[in-house]
Amino acid sequence: MPSTPVHAAATLQHRTVLLHEAVDRLVTDTAGIYLDATFGRGGHTRELLSRLASAGRVVALDRDPQAIAAGRELAQADARLTLVHAPFSAFGEVLNGLEIASVRGILFDLGVSSPQIDETRRGFSFRGDAPLDMRMDTTQGATAAQFLAEASVDEITRVLRDYGDERAAFPIAKALVARRERGEPVTRTAELAALVAQAVRSREAGQDPATRTFQALRIHVNAELAELEAALAQVMARLADGGRLVVISFHSLEDRMVKQFMASQARAPELTREQRRMPVEPAPFHPGLKLLAKLRPGPAEVGANPRARSAIMRVAERLPEAEAA
Template identity: 60%
Template sequence: MPHTTPMPSAETAHRTVLLHEAVDQLITNPDGVYLDATFGRGGHSREILRRLSPAGRLIAIDRDPQAIEAAAQIHDARFVIKHAPFSEFARVLHEQGVAQADGLLFDLGVSSPQLDQPERGFSFRADGPLDMRMDNSSGQTVAEYLATASVDEIATVLRDYGDERAAVQIAKKIVARRDAGAPLARSGELAALVASAVKSREPGQDPATRTFQALRIHVNAELAQIETALSQVLDCLRPGGRLAVISFHSLEDALIKRFIHRHARAPAVDRRQPFVPGVSAEFQPQLKEVVRMRPSAAEISGNARSRSAMLRVAQRV
């Protein structure tokens, strides 16, 4: 039976960031088992399937029900997709009878289709319900969070996840509006409120950029999801297998970088301190750093959303 992996429809088409670079680095064994932990609209998955032999397997997961629907376009006996957050990838692999995979791919953050659908509430450029959930079938929306959170709680989220200098001013305006009987319900309302609170911003950046990023990260517990997923990598990756992670902002990348360095490099020794026998000798690396790369100038020119992307790849020792 032939394998068919059609291209996305015009409705769901988007440009997959670092498509060939990530898959080039990921696949070391065409007969192996691979995981696409963030299917999105399937750009990486389709390319992986093109590179695999008839004996290869690809297991994909996504927490977005619309991504699961999009995956129905792929009719390939080597492919299966499951509805789950990527933090549960180890469970999904084990349920598929896979103890260790040959490669794990994570493409973090919000996807272009999510940004481009006003009804999802991710974008400050188009008005829609103030939702921002990756899995819009469960969990708390941004509107629901802002309906009860205190000024201090909101300001902390905006500072910690968005590095927003006007965090307190924005939080006070959100709570004042709520207390006046008009809680935020639409993305356009939030964008307008932030614009009224932020007096200056970097050239070319919308005043609401940092606020929308921070609230999205919070309601989806994105950093906690990454940390949970990373804690499962070493057990789920066979020796010689590769971890490839694409991140889009510094908070994500810092977690990935620290994880790889912790398992690839011996702890630094302060040579001013008395020598402690065996500190370096006892360290056994579990990962080897392979490469880190950013999109080419040509990719950034053709897809502005790729400009902040970072790909890090490590190999299981």
């Protein structure tokens, strides 16, 4: 996918989670090509470039135009970096366009970034008041406000329940639609936070009642789980033998998808009762991945950056064809 011009740069601070742990496990060849599928504010990319030789190369993607703008200076200063405005589900297309068949490592740092949350006008946070946008790529797609302006009670309930595990999903959805039918649709973050606070009767200690609703809407608006599923489906075709896959997740749904994908490539699937009774032996299973590690941030990192507390990093290595066979 061709790079899209971006003009406005972001200056908000971002603390990269599991910075050294991720890059330590990603790099196996300092002269290789690596894919940072989620550039963000470039923390992992900068560290990766510092580990690579002059022959090494990094292709970095991000769907957020502001993230791309923030990385322009780095890309101009280091010819080893190719920065592309694209969702990570399109990484195969991007590599095709760059005539790259395979890479030595792929890194996904999932979820929303600190600048996206902290910049009030992006609409990701209930702390402050702004248009209810929530799009990571502000150049396309429907906003959260547009979704709420059209969705039924059942649709909103499903999103809040499935993506936010919100116990009060139905009362919140009902209140949103009732307000819309009165001619007062929710269009701003403060309005949504106030409505949720009224609809949620019990509150979790230390958590704003709007937390799960905002999370669920963000995941839905950006099709985050579908994006991840599409990206993981391309990994095996693009990861070179001996190359590493490193994925950092911040949400249980994402981590479950990553865990299941890695396990499906590392272990033979369990046979059903009917399959076990069949007289024909099943085809032999040749693993494509070797599971290497599962890590969480340590107390020091969580103390310095509380947003790191939910992070889980999983690492796997592509088995050479000869070894797999």
